[in-house]
Amino acid sequence: MKEGFRQSMAWLHTWTGLVVGWVLFFVFVTGTAGYVDDEITRWMEPERPLQVRVEGVERGPMIERALARLEQVAGNAKSWTITLPHTSLRPRGEQGLAIDWEDLPERGHDYGRRGSETLDAHTGLPRQEVEPRETGGGAALYEMHYALHYLPYEVAIYIVGVCTMLMLLAILTGVVTHKKIFKDFFTFRPGKGQRSWLDAHNVISVMALPFFLMITYSGLVFFLFNYMPAGVAALYGPGKLQERVLFDELFSRDKREHLPASRPQVSLEELVRRAEAQWPGQGVASLTLSQVKGEPARIDVQRVTEGSVNVYDPVILSFAADGQPAVYPDETHGPGKVHRMLVGLHEGLFADWWLRWLYLVAGLLGCGMIGTGLVLWTVKRRNQHLKRNDGAALFDAYGLRLVEVLNAGTLVGLPIAVAAYFWANRLLPVGMADRAAWEMHCLFLTWGWLLLYAALRPLKKAWLEMAWMAVAAYALIPLINALTTDRHLGVTLVEGDWVLAGFDLSMFGLAVLFAYGALKIRRRWLKADAAAMQAGKEALA
Structure with a gap:
């Protein structure tokens, strides 16, 4: 050990940050772009029309038009989904009436073919879609922050995983090293060379410290079973088939036999009004119709998920085909809920506009933290190098x-x-x-x-x-x-x-x-x- 515990932590903080600093900067730049990837994609597809504003259209007839279109194009579908005009769940910035469906799966398959259309809210007919230019869009930048590009997927996620673990170590050792961490947060001395770089590094690091801890830890949880496969192999056995059994249990995948979705007996507009009365100020995002064989038909009314951390398990009101409230037990296991919550926090898809701006700013602060740390290393070593005159x-x-x-x-x-x-x-x-x-x-x-x-x-x-x-x-x-x-x-x-x-x-x-x-x-x-x-x-x- 060095001169003492804190000195050892300072040494570890310095070298763990330096060794992987450039990879982490790449990850933070591309990952931060992922918080606005839909906006980037929309800009990179200029052939698409400007925002569609749905005004002056009665919601009841609009829903009926969507149902009629689903009956026409997806009469043998496992589920129907009608997404009402809003800016959530669809690519951000796009507004309009949309329908989605999933066909009944073929024998030996878990999922059926999926389809979707964007409809004209006034007529219920499909909007004329323009074929945009081929582009990677914002999704390509987002994928690079864990897949790195040009590298095999498995190799890339392991490289990013090692770098993420070292970043978590650097953050924790940085907290230990700076015993006056809150005092340092209010200290900045410009024009002082090395001292100024250190002050900037401290201020930026403390400013978004909870975000840095969350984003690194949840990033490791994201690929939990890739980084720690021994537990899965010990309980379920090695191989992809056994791993699939685990995910089925963990995330409660519905493998029950379904009947084709059909028009309900009750007015969907009435269900939307009842849901809005229960969710004041939230609004309804979509309606999903489905029926499991041997059970009554089911209608799920889903509220806008912005503001809900668990984006994979949003708040839903369920009704039977006759409009009576129905309660279905949540079969998701506790570990699955925790995993979903951490993944939801990492992706930030639940955030509304002001919280997404905070995510974006925190991501840029992460770039600043890494950048000032790398520059600080060179400034300090340059001063030491000028004073040396030995063989090294x-x-x-x-x-x-x-x-x-x-x-x-x-x-x-x-x-x-x-x-x-x-x-x-x-x-x-x-x-x-x-x-x-x-x-x-x-x-x-x-x-x-x-x-x-x-x-x-x-x-x-x-x-x-x-x-x-x-x-x-x-x-x-x-x-x-x-x-x-x-x-x-x-x-x-x-x-x-x-x-x-x-x-x-x-x-x-x-x-x-x-x-x-x-x-x-x-x-x-x-x-x-x-x-x-x-x-x-x-x-x-």
């Missing part, structure tokens, strides 16, 4: 240079690469083969080029030049959007489509943040250079 100094110089290049190429280069992903969406030919794959190739090619750029340029010039590249990359996205599509701010602001307009405005906001950072860095380095020059003159005098 040359080796340390190469290691320091490697970390500095990775810092510049990742902390600034990766955000630029994400901007290149959005550029590629607008500039690649719409009919290009493997277009979605090439959007992602553009991201990684840009990132690789910027890592090489950081390696070939002097450190200070690389940081400043790349910071201004980031400013230009994000500030020009709305302009490129205006030049290549008709979904620009001049249209979206007028039409009140705040999903598309908010994306463009957010790009301007990110450009402002990078410009502020570039100006601060430039001012700080000019001041340091002037001080060094003055000190040299005084020494000569």
Whole structure:
């Protein structure tokens, strides 16, 4: 052990953070984008129409039109679902009347073919769907935060799992190391070099500490059975079939035989009103009709899930076909409920708009925590390196240079690469083969080029030049959007489509943040250079 327990924890905190810091920064950047992945996807599919506003349509006839359409296209379905006009459960930002169905499964299968349509609320006919361009959208960014891209899935999740475990260790050792953690939270001394970086790291880390603990622990729980398969193998035996039995028990999958769904005897509008009276201020999201063989038909009225942590088990009122309330026992086991809750907290799908903004800000703070920690390591080691003159100094110089290049190429280069992903969406030919794959190739090619750029340029010039590249990359996205599509701010602001307009405005906001950072860095380095020059003159005098 080092000099003492806290010193040992400080050493462990430093090296666990450094070894996996760049992977974790990648995970946090792409994972944070996942909180707005539906909005990103909608922007990356500009062929889709603007927001559809359902106004002046009576709900009762609208539901009847949806039922008539389901009878027409899904007469042999296991279940029918009617999603009422709102912004939950459907891709965020889209409004309208929608129907979904699942056909009866074929022999030997657990699930049947699924289908869905978006209907015109006035006529009940399917809305004319436009075929959008091929794109990975926000889902591709979200998937990268655990699948990493280009790597086999199993390998990727194990790499991310190891890095997540080390991050959890770094957070816990950081709490132990800073015995004055709350005092440090209110302490920031700008313009003090290493001291300023440490203060910034402390402030950001404490500001969202509960979020960091939750997101790392729940991330490990997400792939619980991949990381700890021995328990499943011991109880159920090895193999995919035994693992499937476990999931059936854990999540209470319904394998009972179903009859085709049919129009109920009771008015669905009446059930919606009764549900709204029980959920004041919440609203009804959807209605699902189904019937298990040997049991009466069932109607589930589901409320809007925003604000409910357990997104996989939302609040539902169940009725029989004649409209009488029905109570069905919840057969989900306790461990399954805990797992669902933790997964729901990690994904944040339950959050309404203000809580999703908190998730987004906390994710950006996570990027800041990792970035300031990596920079702090180089600032501290650079000062130590300048004082050394032994045989290990040359080796340390190469290691320091490697970390500095990775810092510049990742902390600034990766955000630029994400901007290149959005550029590629607008500039690649719409009919290009493997277009979605090439959007992602553009991201990684840009990132690789910027890592090489950081390696070939002097450190200070690389940081400043790349910071201004980031400013230009994000500030020009709305302009490129205006030049290549008709979904620009001049249209979206007028039409009140705040999903598309908010994306463009957010790009301007990110450009402002990078410009502020570039100006601060430039001012700080000019001041340091002037001080060094003055000190040299005084020494000569």
